[in-house]
Amino acid sequence: MKSLEDLARLREEVRERIKVREGAKAVRITVGMGTCGIAAGARDVMAALLDELAKRGLTDVTVTQTGCAGLCEYEPLVEVARPGQPKVTYSYVTPEKIRQIVAQHVVNGQIIGEWVLAAR
């Protein structure tokens, strides 16, 4: 399998990145992955998010998943916590939107106001 050949190279690459990382990660992204989130498309949002982070080689971002927040009608929900900024919850996130959230908010610190459900 071709993917198995890539694995050895990946091992070195990741080892280097972990060395660079050191200490606490700067940005935490949480994707709602309850039944409601999954039914609304959260899986593909998460896959697009991981793909975008991998492409950009971002090392200081942690991605976690959470269950239902009781706001099912706004799913998929994604929370971005960036040091020095309020925690922002984006609603109705799509794979296209999450790539833009990474570019604008995660990398450059610019909150995309029109997609925000709540900030605290």
Add this chain to the structure above:
Amino acid sequence: MQELALHILDLFRNAVEAGARTVHVAVREDRTSDRLQIEVRDDGRGMTPDQVRTACDPFFTTRSTRRVGMGLALLQAAAEQAGGGLGIESTPGGGTRVVATFQLGHLDRAPLGDMAATLEVMAAEAGVQVEYEHWLDGRVFRFSTRELEERLGAEARGDPAVLTWVERHIREGEEALRSPVREYCKGVDAR
């Protein structure tokens, strides 16, 4: 939910919420008997007989954020509309096993869908081991996060590059599983 792969992810999330350390996922397709079986087995805290009885009731949930739990009810409906059904075995402290069966060729059977994306998202759950096997007429594709950690180190698993590798690897494995004819032709060409 439009794909069975989404139901599988949902069952996995139930297992995580139940404190599972290892989750086994098996997809068994058999064209001769026209059956599809999906099994998700975990070592989480399990359920009491009363909880098992009400698990498929959409108005039962262990969650407190809202009072309905749709996941198992939706899977049961998807199985029953495709000539199958849903079974749950669970004991407190002994984990839970959910088995959904379908008539493989049933017109109303939802497609299996994107297992690569489902397993990528499952593998992203740190601290939970995933054992996956997909059988198709006696052939099998297997994937294990434990093996991946043995090769790369446990701390590497959450790296986005590793997780997108998982997605590519599963996609490749699933495609190879579905294309025995192409493999055979390649063999013929090589001679």
